Amino acid sequence: MDDHAIPLDAETKAVEMPEDHREELRLWLRLLTCTTLIEGEVRRRLREKFDVTLPRFDLMAQLDKAPDGMTLSDLSKRMMVSNGNLTGLVERLVASGHIARMVSPTDRRAMVISLTKTGRDEFRSMAAEHEHWIADLFGDLSAKERSELMRLLAKTKLSARRAIAGDEQ
Amino acid sequence: MDDHAIPLDAETKAVEMPEDHREELRLWLRLLTCTTLIEGEVRRRLREKFDVTLPRFDLMAQLDKAPDGMTLSDLSKRMMVSNGNLTGLVERLVASGHIARMVSPTDRRAMVISLTKTGRDEFRSMAAEHEHWIADLFGDLSAKERSELMRLLAKTKLSARRAIAGDEQ
């Protein structure tokens, strides 16, 4: 197409050259790799040391922060998983005695889920060790680097939310 | 426990206070949130616009980078998923005509997977749009912020690998 015949000054470049977003793509792949790497290791250790799955641990973590319990919808939003997913997960955690389920006193559609004593005790002891694992996994970053990463991820989160909200109109 | 009675100078603090790793935990949760947010949106758009799942897209992305094909083991390592997982995924992509499977000429145990013409064409057109989505999702970060995030994630990746390698001995 005789590209070399077209003089590419800044102006024509902006119009003629499709933008290259390989850099953002690499950034996304690296973000995904970090998460997958850490998540996989946490999953492996949870299974190995406590014979618990990550979804079960995550669900208990949410409930531990809500002493009065939460509805399935709240859990679903917090955990960013589908409602149907939670139904099965909750089912198994009730069966194993870690959580209790009761009908909301104010809304007969809603189920309020909360940790049992056993569930809370087990979770707390797992969480203590889990915290050390995470600290170790991020251990090579300085305090300054961690806080800078925190800031950039906060901005990324807002950026993504903006892009997602803008899309759905 | 009359904590206020104990003078906490730097020295006793280091010995008596169990280290607090809440900050690292928050960092991890934020990393996870960003990934989940972006991944969920990409998954949703892939289904909506191309009727394809993210795992299928990811697998084709790997193959597109390897014109001569890859073995299942290579794919498994690159994608950081189990071998068994790939067997089913590959099965479905062969059935839909996107990839081809052949026995390795040098190793009769190994299967070499590669994109068909259809698969490659379809993937390329999806990938072009996908790249724009990603650019938009990270759109509020400046070039400088993106490169700093890239650097910090590279360091995080190395840190995690170090922690994982150290653990498995």
Next chain:
DNA sequence: ACAATTTATTTTAAGATTAAAACAATTGCC
């Protein structure tokens, strides 16, 4: 009050995912 809409959950069907065991072929070692 009552019809329409929204909200909360469950069910269903399909696919994705893992860990562990089974199987098959190759490689390394003697």
Next chain:
DNA sequence: GGCAATTGTTTTAATCTTAAAATAAATTGT
């Protein structure tokens, strides 16, 4: 050459996950 260990894949069983449809209760508009 032959045996042990390793490597590549598949199978199996269980769990996880989603999207979409179904169900049920609450809320809204008139």
